[in-house]
Amino acid sequence: MGKPDSAEIRAEQAYVDGLFARLDAEVRRANERLAVVQAEVDPANPDNVDALMRRETEYHSLNSKLDRLNLAQLGLVFGRIDIETEEVENPADGDESVDRRYIGRMGLDDREDNYRTLLLDWRAPMARPFYLATTAQPEGVRTRRHIRTRGRTVTGVDDEVLSGADIGDDRGGVGSEVALHRAMNAARTGHMRSIVETIQREQDAIIRDPNRGVMVVNGGPGTGKTAVALHRVAYLLYTYRERLSSTGVLIVGPNATFLDYISRVLPELGETGVVLSTVGEMYPGISPTAEESLLSREVKGSAEMVTILTQAVRDYQVLPTRARTVRSGSIELRVDAAMVKAARTRARRSRKPHNVARRLFAEHLIDQLAHQLAERIGADPLGGDNLLSGADVDQLHDDLAEEDQVNALIDEFFPVLTPTGVLAALLSDKDAIASAAAGYDEDTHAALYRPEGTGWQASDAALLDELRELIGDAPTTVTEEEGDEARAAWRQELEDAENAIDILSSSDSTDNDDDLFEAEILSAADVIDAETLARRQEVRDQRSTAQRAREDHDWAYGHVIVDEAQELTPMEWRMVFRRSPARWMTLVGDTAQTSSPAGIESWEEALADFVGTRFRLHELTVNYRTPVEIMQVANRILAVIDPEAAPAEAIRESGREVNYLPEDTDPATLSFDEGLVKVIDASNVAEIKGLEFDHVVVVRPTEIVEASPQGWQDLYVAVTRATQSLTVIGPLPDAV
Numbered sequence: 001m002g003k004p005d006s007a008e009i010r011a012e013q014a015y016v017d018g019l020f021a022r023l024d025a026e027v028r029r030a031n032e033r034l035a036v037v038q039a040e041v042d043p044a045n046p047d048n049v050d051a052l053m054r055r056e057t058e059y060h061s062l063n064s065k066l067d068r069l070n071l072a073q074l075g076l077v078f079g080r081i082d083i084e085t086e087e088v089e090n091p092a093d094g095d096e097s098v099d100r101r102y103i104g105r106m107g108l109d110d111r112e113d114n115y116r117t118l119l120l121d122w123r124a125p126m127a128r129p130f131y132l133a134t135t136a137q138p139e140g141v142r143t144r145r146h147i148r149t150r151g152r153t154v155t156g157v158d159d160e161v162l163s164g165a166d167i168g169d170d171r172g173g174v175g176s177e178v179a180l181h182r183a184m185n186a187a188r189t190g191h192m193r194s195i196v197e198t199i200q201r202e203q204d205a206i207i208r209d210p211n212r213g214v215m216v217v218n219g220g221p222g223t224g225k226t227a228v229a230l231h232r233v234a235y236l237l238y239t240y241r242e243r244l245s246s247t248g249v250l251i252v253g254p255n256a257t258f259l260d261y262i263s264r265v266l267p268e269l270g271e272t273g274v275v276l277s278t279v280g281e282m283y284p285g286i287s288p289t290a291e292e293s294l295l296s297r298e299v300k301g302s303a304e305m306v307t308i309l310t311q312a313v314r315d316y317q318v319l320p321t322r323a324r325t326v327r328s329g330s331i332e333l334r335v336d337a338a339m340v341k342a343a344r345t346r347a348r349r350s351r352k353p354h355n356v357a358r359r360l361f362a363e364h365l366i367d368q369l370a371h372q373l374a375e376r377i378g379a380d381p382l383g384g385d386n387l388l389s390g391a392d393v394d395q396l397h398d399d400l401a402e403e404d405q406v407n408a409l410i411d412e413f414f415p416v417l418t419p420t421g422v423l424a425a426l427l428s429d430k431d432a433i434a435s436a437a438a439g440y441d442e443d444t445h446a447a448l449y450r451p452e453g454t455g456w457q458a459s460d461a462a463l464l465d466e467l468r469e470l471i472g473d474a475p476t477t478v479t480e481e482e483g484d485e486a487r488a489a490w491r492q493e494l495e496d497a498e499n500a501i502d503i504l505s506s507s508d509s510t511d512n513d514d515d516l517f518e519a520e521i522l523s524a525a526d527v528i529d530a531e532t533l534a535r536r537q538e539v540r541d542q543r544s545t546a547q548r549a550r551e552d553h554d555w556a557y558g559h560v561i562v563d564e565a566q567e568l569t570p571m572e573w574r575m576v577f578r579r580s581p582a583r584w585m586t587l588v589g590d591t592a593q594t595s596s597p598a599g600i601e602s603w604e605e606a607l608a609d610f611v612g613t614r615f616r617l618h619e620l621t622v623n624y625r626t627p628v629e630i631m632q633v634a635n636r637i638l639a640v641i642d643p644e645a646a647p648a649e650a651i652r653e654s655g656r657e658v659n660y661l662p663e664d665t666d667p668a669t670l671s672f673d674e675g676l677v678k679v680i681d682a683s684n685v686a687e688i689k690g691l692e693f694d695h696v697v698v699v700r701p702t703e704i705v706e707a708s709p710q711g712w713q714d715l716y717v718a719v720t721r722a723t724q725s726l727t728v729i730g731p732l733p734d735a736v
């Protein structure tokens with residue numbers, strides 16, 4: 001590679017200075033506007049409801065804009081292409097047929113020069129050739145330049161000549177590799193970094209895939225699956241902003257450490273529409289606190305649980321063992337098993353969730369009682385037809401529905417249920433388990449049982465979600481007091497709205513110069529009456545999309561991403577798919593790394609129930625993390641897991657062979673040069689999924705293999721975490 005001359009660096013510095021000046025101006029403008037907005041309405045004394053609402057909205061959007069601008073300061077610009085094209089906005093070196101495009105973390109344009117583009121957001125279509133161009137397929141790109149910066153200072157440039165007269169120049173073809181190798185060799189920080197500067201062609205195809213539906217990204221360790229999934233979120237939020245900011249994006253990851261690891265990769269992920277969650281925390285209001293055995297996780301994750309839970313709910317729909325009586329005035333009515341059974345059959349046949357079917361059960365039982373009562377009080381002493389009319393029997397029905405004794409029986413035979421109540425009661429009661437899981441063996445029963453008072457476990461979330469399907473919402477009964485409160489609140493809203501309209505109509509001028517808001521004010525004053533405005537206020541929800549999505553059992557996300565998707569159990573797949581009725585999903589994983597015994601072995605099998613074979617599969621083939629030396633060991637382990645598996649290609653040598661040390665070595669005595677060190681043994685191997693470290697020490701690999709039915713997969717994950725060196729304490733299992 002030729003040494004980039006300092007004149008080039010100076011020229012780029014001048015350009016970069018211009019970009020930062022523009023960015024600073026944007027920050028200044030946003031701050032000034034923020035000050036105005038803050039002064040406009042006093043939130044402690046909101047006499048103008050609509051103005052307060054507008055202020056809130058603008059306040060939040062300015063703040064998030066400022067966050068974005070501040071975050072973009074870091075590596076604002078990183079690339080440049082000179083590309084032959086018809087529409088040239090910034091001619092390169094005076095050549096009117098070649099456009100010079102700078103690529104960075106956000107877009108910037110020049111207001112004074114007809115909004116000429118100064119910097120392209122990496123996600124914009126015009127930036128794409130930066131990632132796609134190769135010498136074989138230059139896509140019109142003459143040169144690609146990687147610009148290195150520290151703070152606001154340009155420290156270097158790497159050029160690649162891809163086409164045109166200069167091809168063959170000694171700088172050709174290596175520039176992007178230089179940038180890529182620099183990124184791969186960099187020491188790790190404990191947080192994932194963005195790869196926007198060096199996204200590779202096969203990765204770019206996934207990030208920008210325009211198709212709806214389910215996409216599976218499969219690839220070996222270190223192939224950038226997580227990086228690609230996160231950049232895809234950023235791309236989708238940019239491209240489909242409107243839709244996704246209201247429906248939200250859900251990112252599911254394997255554990256809290258992992259979610260923290262990925263949380264700061266891209267500023268976009270901090271935006272309000274993105275929810276990061278583990279599967280164990282997806283059921284609103286529940287956080288798992290208790291450990292569970294692998295066997296318990298396997299049993300509770302299996303699809304058989306649908307049958308077991310269905311039966312557990314049916315077990316609440318009981319028949320009386322002896323006939324009961326209820327009194328209506330002086331008359332005793334009889335409730336026997338046959339009557340309850342008839343009502344229950346009616347309810348069950350509806351195939352409605354339990355709490356909904358309960359209404360049918362109650363109706364039918366009361367109906368039978370009303371007829372019994374009618375026969376008694378309406379009987380014609382002369383033996384003729386019953387003396388009561390249909391309307392009379394209806395009246396008896398309504399009266400009986402109010403009887404406490406009748407309602408107590410309905411509660412006994414068909415109680416109102418909640419998912420948490422049913423699951424907690426089921427799992428802590430051996431008899432209940434034996435009944436609900438009657439068709440299963442004792443080992444299954446034992447795996448399900450846990451003592452009363454045990455906290456929630458990670459696999460409970462999917463069971464609660466399933467129970468919610470089976471049970472439905474609890475009927476809401478509004479007490480008189482609550483009704484009064486609601487009505488009072490409504491009257492207050494109405495009064496506020498009337499005030500708002502008075503104020504809006506009387507103020508014919510406003511110092512708000514924003515067209516959008518002007519239009520809103522006009523519409524508020526001209527066409528909305530007070531009641532409509534009050535209603536609108538009532539439904540207006542101050543919570544962000546992410547907050548609302550997190551708290552809503554039935555939220556339908558616009559897009560769902562699942563990382564380490566091979567770990568999901570069949571029950572968890574059901575829960576995740578419920579959150580994505582549109583089935584627009586990106587599922588990322590590696591079936592050779594499955595460490596949960598309930599996880600998946602093939603994508604076809606896992607997805608068959610939800611989308612059949614209608615999903616697109618992308619394979620990633622290059623390992624950007626692990627050096628060749630370590631992958632030689634890892635690939636021997638992979639051959640034990642799956643002799644047919646094609647290993648990903650490692651493209652970097654670290655120059656350090658794997659270090660094998662005797663079994664009695666104390667890891668604390670080892671020393672490494674700079675970087676993150678991780679000691680992995682059987683006790684913590686489950687927590688390092690998806691993470692990476694500069695130096696990894698694997699302690700007693702045979703123990704890791706023996707500790708779990710998926711022990712080989714665990715060992716494979718452990719050895720592939722290192723970016724620089726691997727030390728193995730104790731012998732490798734015989735099979736490798």
Ligand SMILES: Nc1ncnc2c1ncn2[C@@H]1O[C@H](COP(=O)(O)OP(=O)(O)OP(=O)(O)O)[C@@H](O)[C@H]1O
Pocket residue numbers: 180183184193194195198199200203219220221222223224225226227228590593624625689690691692720
């Ligand atoms: N195009 C790229 N440029 C620079 N670095 C990259 C690129 N793609 C991936 N990487 C780096 O490679 C490492 C591995 O990426 P990532 O964690 O996304 O892989 P993965 O496939 O999810 O791995 P695993 O399955 O082992 O968890 C990360 O440090 C990531 O930043």
